[in-house]
Amino acid sequence: MPALVGHGLHKRFELKGTKRTVQALADVSLDIPAGTLSALVGPDGAGKTTLLRLAAGLMRADQGTLQVLGIDVAADPQAVQDRISYxxxxxxLYEDLSVQENLDLYADLHGVPKKERTERYARLMEMTDLGRFTARPAGKLSGGMKQKLGLACTLVRSPELLLLDEPTVGVDPLSRRELWEIVRQLVDDERLSVIVSTAYLDEAERCSRVFVLHEGRLLARGAPQALRDRARDLCFIAKPPQGMxxxxxxxKLLDAPATIIDAVPQGGEVRLIRQPAADTDAxxxxxxxxxxxxxxxxxxxGFMVLLRAQQQQKSAAPSAKAAGVTVSGDADETVIEVKELVRTFGDFTAVASTSFSVRRGEIFGLLGPNGAGKTTTFRMLCGLLPASSGFLQVAGVNLRHARAQARARIGYVSQKFALYGNLTVQENLEFFGGAxxxxxxxxxxxMQAVLEQFELRGQEQSASGLLPGGFKQRLAMATGLLHExxxxxxxxxxxxxxxxxxxEFWRRITALAEAGVTVIITTHFMEEAEYCDRIVIQDAGRLLAIGTPQEVRQQAGRAPDMEEAFIGIVTQSRERRAAA
Known part of the structure; x- marks a missing residue:
């Protein structure tokens, strides 16, 4: 019996407060065999979550048929929900409840018999390595541990099909690897059928089948190799000139779409895909x-080849003029200086004696596992959180004594995009400009400048909460840069x-750095560390590594990429702490 079979699926949504509709799925047909690991990939708004919610029986398709485990999900959603986990x-998670209490609650909700729980819990705690933390409140877990607990709660009963909607978003590389080991184990050992949506293409590479969605339509399907073949003989690694x-x-490459499909930094070099029609001489x-x-x-x-073909050059990467901000000053000037910075919460030390400096126009990355102290460091640098001790100077202002004065010279874009969803694009810009x-x-x-620079023209009266993810990101950047x-x-x-x-995002950041803006960024995408001039890796509140990406890779035993370097440095540090 196939895990899922869909034919001609259509789903539309009416935008709240408007008469406009969005086509979330358009004539999607797919079949997924039982006992396999399959991935749904695609840009924001492609229809991945809508498809999973249809499969879970949480909504009905407007047209088409969908069978899950041989059951017509529209006719009997409860029968499907009794056999799957989503x-x-x-x-x-209930953050005030402990790990064990969350497990018990979900076992009660799913009617798992008491006699089955002991063995099931033991298996889940072994897989997730949460056995040591059963008494800890869920709210006190790191982001990666919360995701593992969420997965454990989803699996308190033994489903026949597991649906995972971007389970590793916001999770550090170490926790991401651990989560995927759990999923792989479920497929290999229990022959569980798993359908996962993901923004990480290296995760989709591990799946037996990949389905590429774009604007509600299914662009491609097949084994990862079939999708890789779309870029066969088009991929190269280029070494930048000395000092570049x-x-x-x-x-430079992204600004030449007639020759280049895609380009991304990798290990100090640039990985690129040339257009099929462009010869090697070009x-x-x-x-x-x-x-x-x-x-x-x-x-x-292969994914980028597909998407660029869909774009048809309509949304070419923004030019270097996208910055819209020019900062004068000496490139060697130190604009952020941190010495012996400490932040404690009661008897817990979140940041311990951290020291570094950042020069004007640098892109400086703060990396670390969930719970490492990087967000606390970040918030102190922004003036959002006072330091417990140490010296902290930003833009020539001592943040321990004049945080408001420093904040006037910085811009801030948060992970959750602190926009007001019920306000229009124009109203958000007016509000943040006034602030x-x-x-x-x-x-x-x-306002006119950032609307132009971030390609928001025509969206001024749109409610920001209804914008696609990419537009929300642009608006958040626009509000953060309004005051230059x-x-x-x-x-x-x-x-x-x-x-x-x-x-698109990093093309804009590169332009900002070239204009003299200093950029401090936290990220869990290790490929993004390659954009940084220098990076810091933290764990358990302590600084483990600092330097250029190349220096950090060398510190990790000449790791081939930043993800391996990150995992190696953090793992070695934890092993040393455990042995001490």
């Missing part, structure tokens, strides 16, 4: 003599976004 993006950051060469001319070698295609390469002290003609001038800050703080700004949106 973990949405925001799984409902990889992101600078990447920006590529060599664009690279200006930079060494270039062919490499095998990855799933992400930054902009008034009258100056505010109108800056010297320093921009970005807290996991690309969490959950697809590769296409991440390329």
């Amino acid at each position: 973990m949405p993006q925001r799984f409902g 950051p990889a992101r600078t060469l990447q920006a 590529l060599a001319a664009l690279l200006g003599g930079a060494p270039c070698e062919p490499v095998p295609a990855r799933l992400e390469d 930054y002290g902009l008034r009258g003609a100056r505010l109108r001038e800056r 800050p010297e320093i921009l703080f970005l807290d996991e700004p690309t969490s959950g976004t697809d590769p296409l949106a991440r390329r």
Whole structure:
């Protein structure tokens, strides 16, 4: 019996408060065999979550048929729900309850007999490594541990089909690897059918089948190899000239869409995909003599070929003029200085004696596992949280004594996009402009500038809460840059976004850095560390590594990429602490 069979699925939604409708799914047909691990991938708004919610019996298709485990889900959703488990993006843990109490609650809700629970709990605690934390409140767990607990609660009964909606969004690489080991174990050992939506193409690479959705339509399906083949013989690695950051060469390549489909920094070099119609001579001319070698295609390469073809160059990467902000000053000037910074909460030390400095125009990355102390460090740098002790100076202002004065010179974009969803794009810009002290003609001038720079023209009267994810990200950036800050703080700004949106985002950040803006960013996408001039890796509140991406990879035993370097450095530190 197949896990899922859908034919001609259509689903529309009416936008709340408007007469407009959105086509979430359009004529989607797919079949997924039992006992397999399948991935749904695609940009924001592609229809991935809608398809999973249809499969879970939480909504009905407008047209088409959908069978899950041989059951017509529209005719008998309860019969489907009795045999599947579904973990949405925001799984409902009860943060005041302990790990064990959350498990018991979900076991009660699913009617799991008492006699079956002991063995099931033991298996789940072994898989998730949460056995040591059964008495800890869920709210006190790190982000990665919360996701593992959510998965354990989803599995308190033995489902025949598991639906996971972006289970690793906001999770660090170490926890992400652990979550995937659990999923892989369920498929291999229990022959469980699993359908997962994901923004990480390296995760989809592990699946037996991949379904690519775009604007509600199914663009491609098949084994990862079939999708990789779309980029066969088009992928290369180029070495930037001496002294040129990889992101600078990447920006130059992205600005030549007639020759280049995609480009991304990788290990200090640039991985690129050339257009099939562009010959190697055109590529060599664009690279200006930079060494270039062919490499095998990855799933992400095939995905980017598909999406760029859909774009048809309508949304080419923004030009270097997208910055819209110019900061004058010496490039060697230190704009952030941190010495022996400490932050405690009661008897818990979140940040212990951290020291570093950041120069004007640098892109500086704060990396670390969930619960490592990087968000606390980040909030102290922004002036949102006072330090317990130590020296902290931002834009020439001592943050321990004049936080409000420093905040006037910085911009901030939070992970959750602190926009007012019921306000329009224009109203959000007016509100945040006023909060930054902009008034009258100056505010109108800056609003017009950011609407143009972030391609929000025509969206002024749209409610920001109804915008697609990529537009929300642009609006958040626009509000953070309205007052032309010297320093921009970005807290996991690309969490959950697809590769296409991440390329556009980083093209803008590169332009900002070239204009002299200093950028401080936290991220769980290790490929994004390659855009940074320097990075810090923290864990348990302590600084483990600092330097250029290349220096950090060397510290990790010449790791091939930043993800391996990150996991190696954090794992070695934890092993040393455990042995001490």
